[in-house]
Amino acid sequence: MSRNPNWFEEELKLALELYLSKDLQWHSKISDSTPEVIALSQILNNLDLAPKNHGKNFRSPSSIRLKLANFKTFDERYNKLSLANTGKLDKEIWEMYHAKYEQLTEECLKVLREHFKGENSGVVREYLTRLGMYEDLREEFLKYLKEVVKRTKDFQTKALTEKNIDVSRVIMNSCYDLLKVANDFNICVGYQKDDEKKQIDTYEEHAGINEKPIKPEKKIGRFIQSTFTELIAHNYLTQEDLEFLTSEQSCRNEFHIGHPFIRKVDLSCSISDQIKDANGYIRYWKEPVRIKEQEYCICKEWYESNRKYYTKWLNRIKVINGINLSKEELNNILCYLKKNDEENVYNSTEKLIKKFFYIEHMDIILEKLIASGILMKFHDSVDQLVIEDYDLLCDIIEKTRK
DNA sequence: ACGTGTATGCCTTCCATCCC
DNA sequence: GGGATGGAAGGCATACACGT
Numbered sequence: 001m002s003r004n005p006n007w008f009e010e011e012l013k014l015a016l017e018l019y020l021s022k023d024l025q026w027h028s029k030i031s032d033s034t035p036e037v038i039a040l041s042q043i044l045n046n047l048d049l050a051p052k053n054h055g056k057n058f059r060s061p062s063s064i065r066l067k068l069a070n071f072k073t074f075d076e077r078y079n080k081l082s083l084a085n086t087g088k089l090d091k092e093i094w095e096m097y098h099a100k101y102e103q104l105t106e107e108c109l110k111v112l113r114e115h116f117k118g119e120n121s122g123v124v125r126e127y128l129t130r131l132g133m134y135e136d137l138r139e140e141f142l143k144y145l146k147e148v149v150k151r152t153k154d155f156q157t158k159a160l161t162e163k164n165i166d167v168s169r170v171i172m173n174s175c176y177d178l179l180k181v182a183n184d185f186n187i188c189v190g191y192q193k194d195d196e197k198k199q200i201d202t203y204e205e206h207a208g209i210n211e212k213p214i215k216p217e218k219k220i221g222r223f224i225q226s227t228f229t230e231l232i233a234h235n236y237l238t239q240e241d242l243e244f245l246t247s248e249q250s251c252r253n254e255f256h257i258g259h260p261f262i263r264k265v266d267l268s269c270s271i272s273d274q275i276k277d278a279n280g281y282i283r284y285w286k287e288p289v290r291i292k293e294q295e296y297c298i299c300k301e302w303y304e305s306n307r308k309y310y311t312k313w314l315n316r317i318k319v320i321n322g323i324n325l326s327k328e329e330l331n332n333i334l335c336y337l338k339k340n341d342e343e344n345v346y347n348s349t350e351k352l353i354k355k356f357f358y359i360e361h362m363d364i365i366l367e368k369l370i371a372s373g374i375l376m377k378f379h380d381s382v383d384q385l386v387i388e389d390y391d392l393l394c395d396i397i398e399k400t401r402k
Numbered sequence: 403a404c405g406t407g408t409a410t411g412c413c414t415t416c417c418a419t420c421c422c
Numbered sequence: 423g424g425g426a427t428g429g430a431a432g433g434c435a436t437a438c439a440c441g442t
Contacts, residue, residue, distance in 0.1 A: 062440090063442060069403095286412095300414065
């Protein structure tokens with residue numbers, strides 16, 4: 001591949017302008033993805049000075065960074081040499097302009113007006129605006145845009161407490177539209193990166209009244225790994241649970257998966273064969289977990305359709321094994337809650353503590369029932385506790401029955 | 403010299419197809 | 423229709439090449 005041409009005087013002026021406009025901290029953190037570096041690269045690629053049919057690496061962000069590093073060599077603010085082998089012209093341009101930034105800016109504007117032939121959108125426009133190519137109304141506009149976004153978000157928060165679900169939905173959708181327009185504008189003027197756009201998308205799925213914005217769920221595999229490790233860390237699994245999880249039939253019934261949830265492994269032998277099924281296909285994650293002095297591998301064959309079964313089991317384990325109560329006592333509390341619910345009698349923290357005065361730390365137990373999703377505080381009130389997951393409640397009553 | 407791009411291989415996730 | 427099976431595709435870490 002032919003070598004890129006040496007830097008032209010005009011290009012060096014633009015590079016030096018960027019160099020001088022930034023502080024030492026900025027220089028210490030630049031990379032090929034720094035917006036100003038990208039912008040300058042795009043500008044240099046669109047000067048009519050650039051040779052036709054130049055290679056794709058012509059004045060790439062990497063080369064811009066290198067040129068900036070070259071200027072660093074001359075900079076007295078750095079007490080050590082940055083890069084040797086700087087160009088002769090680099091030195092000349094540095095000597096000519098490093099103490100005359102205002103004059104350099106004028107020169108750069110002249111270069112751009114005469115030689116820049118490219119598009120001026122996004123980061124490039126921002127860069128040119130900084131140099132004074134355009135009047136900057138952007139700053140002013142962005143200030144108002146920020147205020148609009150802030151107020152829109154306030155509306156969203158208020159919509160969460162709106163009692164009429166249809167009204168809530170209409171407000172949420174309108175807010176969503178507004179935020180999307182603001183977001184698109186921010187991206188268009190290079191104020192926000194493309195990947196930050198996702199934050200707005202989560203609002204689209206918002207269901208309305210009394211529900212938190214829906215966050216994208218962890219992928220099933222990661223979800224299993226993180227929550228199961230949490231159970232192990234809290235020592236929630238009993239010997240009986242472990243036997244259940246190593247049984248193919250039990251796991252098929254409970255989780256609808258085709259392999260035992262966990263499989264005992266022998267660390268003295270190679271693990272690679274122990275994570276395979278009878279046909280030699282890998283069905284377990286290779287990193288074993290340690291539970292009660294025994295190593296186990298976790299089944300990796302989880303699909304999104306299994307999530308509901310696993311979550312149900314997980315919540316049950318968290319309540320039954322995570323609340324320090326006998327099954328009988330837990331059953332009493334849950335039956336009482338169920339009965340009240342059926343008779344439209346409301347529950348409150350105070351009332352339940354009073355009723356179960358003989359159980360220690362009833363307040364903590366109620367918090368755990370809320371955390372597990374069985375109960376919820378209606379409109380964040382401690383005075384009114386309602387059943388959030390009736391099925392889970394009944395499921396646990398069934399499991400704790402004598 | 404060093405950050406970035408690319409290739410590689412292993413591991414994980416998910417999909418298409420088969421079979422009961 | 424739904425579970426079992428095989429394998430494709432995706433994800434990720436790592437090594438290495440590249441540019442200047």
